[in-house]
Amino acid sequence: MQSFELIRPRGIDGILSDWHPGDAFIAGGTDLLQLMKNDVVAPERLTDLDNSDLHAISLVDGSLHLGALATMAEVAAHVDVKREWPVISQALLLSASPQVRNMGTVGGNLLQRTRCGYFRDVGFDCNKRRPGSGCPALRGDNRELAIFGGSSHCIATHPSDLPVALMALDAQLDLAAPGSGTRRLPLAQFYRLPGDTPHIETALRPGEMITNVVVPPGPHARNSLYVKVRDRTSFAFALVSAAVGLAVSDGVIRDARIALGGVGAMPWRLPHVEAALRGQRADTSVFETAAARAGDGAISAGLNKFKIELTRRTVLRALRTVAA
């Protein structure tokens, strides 16, 4: 790991006013330090977010507010989260390991970099790490990579589970930048598809930080769950995962939310499958018809072809389980 300086300012104002180009924020450090050890990134200075005062989990007018520095373990265990937004708790409990969840934070999880093996090994070219150098994954080991949202420049997936749940729930992010105050942005507009600039991953401006995540409540949120399919039973990234929320009354689906993990360049919503469910009866044949369309638009790079059928089956299992 290259040398760097570490500064520990107090409060959001202190953090933002101390920021200068070349700095990186460190929260739990669980992703950043892996990348620094492998020289994938080499910031000159780290700004420690520990004293940012952004650790709280609270309810504001019925909406859930997650401070960016709340740990994955704290959010997963929170009683209101478990009752009103169970898909969030489940997505987190199926993430990483207990030790990582005690360290990793909400903000850091949303900004975890891709697990594409070429990206994380500086011995290889990679358009995301070194723009214009090429993408060895297109013809190489792409078994774990994206079937939705990729481009001829990059087919990396976003690896985190929490933002899949948050995407299904229409979460919004509060962002704060040096000199320009705060703004609120839907999570759906936060992530950027790779196109021909795969190194630009989010809408974050220079020096801008995530301060807070806001999640609205609703019957679809209360009746929600997370299904994660992986190579081993525990402590592994998703091959395919599905966050689903269904609002059902009198046997009729009033609202449906579905987002996928492990398959998209960003957490991937399925609006056409949701539309196929709304207004229909909550029964197996409706679920089967809707889930059959979950792979529509998918593009395989070769070794990841199995994910298309696995996506349909994962969505079907999630729908049947949440309606049971």
Next chain:
Amino acid sequence: METSNPTRRAVLGTAAALTAFSTAASRAARSEQPPASVSPPSQALIRVNGKQLTLELEPRTTLLDALREQTDLHGTKKGCDQGACGACTVHIDGKRVLSCLTLAVRCVGKEITTIEGLADGDTLHPMQAAFLAHDGMQCGYCTPGQIMSAVALVKEGHTQSDAEIAEWMSGNICRCGAYPNIVAAIREVVGPDGKRG
């Protein structure tokens, strides 16, 4: 104790030798890069197992390397150095965390417990005794991390069934496959109703 003031070359050498999955190409790329900035090591007081230790820390020194290279507390093990194996598990302020992904300078003012801090004099912690009784190890390399995780697990209360124990121990990998005996050891400590601890 290897050296209290390692040179950059020595640090890189150690890191390269211990990074299990790095390729020859990435090692070459690593040594070509000049340091982006140099922060001299400075002295810091870190509280480990109830004692204040004075350590020479650069910002980049991990808690794992600080313990293993600057103290005689060698029980905490380095497996992957990437968060994936759990061999380096310690407790910070009572919570189980990975010392390989923790910067030591961020631990000032916190309470660290390592495997050496569990026993009470010559009396083993009940979890250590149970691992011995149930042969919860073969080569023993993962064992300090397993025991630190197991002690935290009991406190957290995720012990209602063997399946729940296995899930909440899944951050600790054992190449020797001692898993059934590890679960048996934890089961003994929590008792049949899964509630003690």
